[in-house]
Amino acid sequence: MLNQKLKNHHIILASGSPRRQEFFKNLGLDFEIRLKPIKEEYPPRLTHFEISNYLAQLKALPFKFELKPNDILITSDTIVWHNNKALGKPRNEDEAFAILKMLSHATHEVITSVCFTTTSFEKTTHNITKVTFKELSDDEINFYIKNYKPFDKAGAYGIQDWIGQIGVTKIEGSYFNVMGLPIHAVYKTLNDIVDAS
Numbered sequence: 001m002l003n004q005k006l007k008n009h010h011i012i013l014a015s016g017s018p019r020r021q022e023f024f025k026n027l028g029l030d031f032e033i034r035l036k037p038i039k040e041e042y043p044p045r046l047t048h049f050e051i052s053n054y055l056a057q058l059k060a061l062p063f064k065f066e067l068k069p070n071d072i073l074i075t076s077d078t079i080v081w082h083n084n085k086a087l088g089k090p091r092n093e094d095e096a097f098a099i100l101k102m103l104s105h106a107t108h109e110v111i112t113s114v115c116f117t118t119t120s121f122e123k124t125t126h127n128i129t130k131v132t133f134k135e136l137s138d139d140e141i142n143f144y145i146k147n148y149k150p151f152d153k154a155g156a157y158g159i160q161d162w163i164g165q166i167g168v169t170k171i172e173g174s175y176f177n178v179m180g181l182p183i184h185a186v187y188k189t190l191n192d193i194v195d196a197s
Contacts, residue, residue, distance in 0.1 A: 001028070002028065002029065002187060002190060002191060003028050003029050003030060005191065005194045006029065006072075006190065006194060008070060009070050009071070009072050009193075010032070010068070010070050010072070011024075011029055011030065011031035011032070011071075011072050011074065011190075012031065012033075012034050012063070012067075012071055012072065012073045012074065013032070013033050013074050014033075014034055014035060014059055014060070014063060014073060014074065014075045015033070015035075015074075015075070015076060016033075017180055019160075019180050019181070020076065020180055023176065023179075023181045023183045023186075026183075027186075027187060034063070034073075036063065038059055038061075038062060040055055040077070040088075042054045042055055042058075047084070048081055049111050049113060049126040049128065051077075051086050052077045052078065052126060053113045053115075053124050053126055055077035055113070056076050056113040056114060056115035056124055057075070057115050057124060059075035059076075059077065059115070060073055060115050060117040060122065063075075063117070064117065067117065067118065068119070069118075069119050071118060071119070072116060072117070072118055072193065073115075073116070073117040073118070074114060074115070074117075074186070075114070076112060076115065076180070076181060077112070077113055078110065078111065078112040078113075078154045079110075079111050079154050080099075080103075080108055080110055080111075080154050080155030081108060081111055082102060082103060082108035082109070087099050087102070087154065087155050087156070088154055089151060089153060089156070090151055090156045092151075093145050093146075095156070096145045096151065096156040097141055099155060099156040100136060100144070100156050100157060100163075101136075101138075101141065103133050103136075103155065103156075103157070104133055104134075104135055104136040104167075105134065105135035105136070106132070107130055107133075107170070108130070108131055108133075108155070109128050109129065109130055110128070110129045110131055110177060110178045111126055111127070112127050112180060112181060112182055113126040113127075114126075114127075114181070114182065114185065114186055114189070116189055116190075118193075123189065123193075125182075125185050125189055127174055127177045127185050128173060129171060129172065129173030129178050130170075130171070130172040130173060131159065131170070131171050132169050132170035133167045133168060133169065134168075134169045136167055140163070141163075144157070144161070144163040147162070148161050148162060148163070158179070159171075159175065159179060
C-alpha cells in the first residue's frame with residue numbers, strides 16, 4: 001500500500017542494522033541501503049531525546065550533497081536513558097555487566113529518533129518507550145553477555161533476546177521502538193511526506 005504511494009520516490013536507509021532493514025522489508029517497501037561511517041559524538045549539553053535527534057541528523061550529513069530530488073534518506077539513532085544519563089553501546093564485557101546491573105530492578109527509557117531528509121526539507125521524530133526489568137542475578141547477566149554478546153546494542157541488551165524474554169516485566173509504549181525503530185511513526189511520516197508532496 002505505502003510502496004504504491006511511494007512509487008515516485010527512492011527510499012535510502014542509512015543503517016547497517018539487520019533489525020531496521022527487516023522492518024523496512026516487512027513494510028513492503030523498496031529501498032536501498034547506503035552506509036557512510038560517522039563518529040557518533042554529541043555535545044555534552046544535550047540531554048534525553050536531544051541526543052538521539054542530534055545523532056540521527058548527524059548521520060544524514062554525509063549524504064546531503066548527493067541526494068536527488070526524489071530521494072528520501074532515513075537515518076536513526078537509539079539511546080537508553082537512565083538516571084539522567086544516556087547509556088550507549090558497551091565496549092566490553094565489564095561495561096555490559098555494569099550497564100545491565102544498573103538496569104536491573106529498575107525502569108529506563110528507550111529513545112529512538114528517526115530523521116527524514118530530502119533535497120528540500122528535513123524532519124526528525126522521536127519515540128520513547130519505558131521498559132522495566134526484574135532484578136537480574138549476576139549469573140543471568142553473565143550468561144546473557146557470554147552467549148549473546150550484546151556489544152552492538154544501546155543499553156547492552158536486545159529486548160527480543162533471551163534477557164528480554166526472562167527479564168522484562170513491563171513495557172509502556174512501542175515494542176519495536178525498543179528493537180531500534182518506531183515503525184508506526186516511520187509509516188505515518190512517510191505517508192505524510194507523500195501526501196504533502
